[in-house]
Amino acid sequence: MSLRSRGIDAIDIEILRILANDCTTAINKISQAVGVSVPNVRKRIRRLKALGVIKGCKASIDPEVLGALTYLILFQAPEGEDGNTDISAVKSSEIERIFYSSKRGFGAVLARTLDPGGVDEIVRRIEKAGFQVENTIFIDREVGDEPWVPEKPLTKVQAKCSFCQSIIVGRPYTVVLDDGRILVFHNERCAEAYFKLNLDKGRLKG
Ligand SMILES: [Zn+2]
The missing domain is CATH 3.30.70.920 (Lrp/AsnC effector binding domain/regulation of amino acid metabolism (RAM) domain)
Structure with missing residues (x-):
């Protein structure tokens, strides 16, 4: 998979919209909803994660119910x-x-x-x-915790470095893991620091 094209198309946005509302939605359901194959959805999600667009999947807790x-x-x-x-x-x-x-x-x-x-x-x-x-x-009142999703396709996305979490300007340094996931870094130094700190259990390919 290539990260050369760093844009976000209309299908990516639909996928983001579904996941932003419920990140546990099954891949085959997403595939049906957006009209592309399961492997294609999987590939797109992997790419959105690698770029740092999808930051994670967290439970949304209602503080009011807990009496906060x-x-x-x-x-x-x-x-x-x-x-x-x-x-x-x-x-x-x-x-x-x-x-x-x-x-x-x-x-x-x-x-x-x-x-x-x-x-x-x-x-x-x-x-x-x-x-x-x-x-x-x-x-004492909170209204509208709708997740934000872009309204239209974007031609360019600024990737985030997996090590320092800041925006990468220019070409990212990409690393493919054994399980097919892709990590992006500023450069080799950030990648080395990331693996040295053992921030990822995944192993380098090859
Ligand atoms: Zn970095």
Whole structure:
């Protein structure tokens, strides 16, 4: 399989739409729905994964049913920061999502906690990471968690490196595993680092 053509066609988009709504949909059902063969669907999914378009397959949990309290916490990078602050320092198990504008030095997190006092701890951690918390908003309504899928075919997709997870500019370095999966990397160095860290149980072909 070649990654030379890095576009996304209308069939890929249909497959993405089906998987985004239920990633456990059987391949033969997808094949029937989009009108291409089972091997073709399998090949397309493998390619969408290799490109990093499909990030994974996760269960969608309803926090409300579990009695979680939801907060939107708005924060700002410290005065005089150039936006290169390490935003990953904000991460913690209560935080579902982090949004950050490095240009503006402004961010928001979506946090969930079972403990009514838990939000104070989350705020403290954000401040400890060097950010200034501007506002903590309790959220009691959430509407529309529809997954986003592109509306039309795309001629080009920016692949993501399997090792560093950042966008690959230019030609990717591709590795084919024994089981037929394809991994893409920035270069040989990223690929070596990936296998050295044993991030994949798959073995190199040949
Ligand atoms: Zn890389």
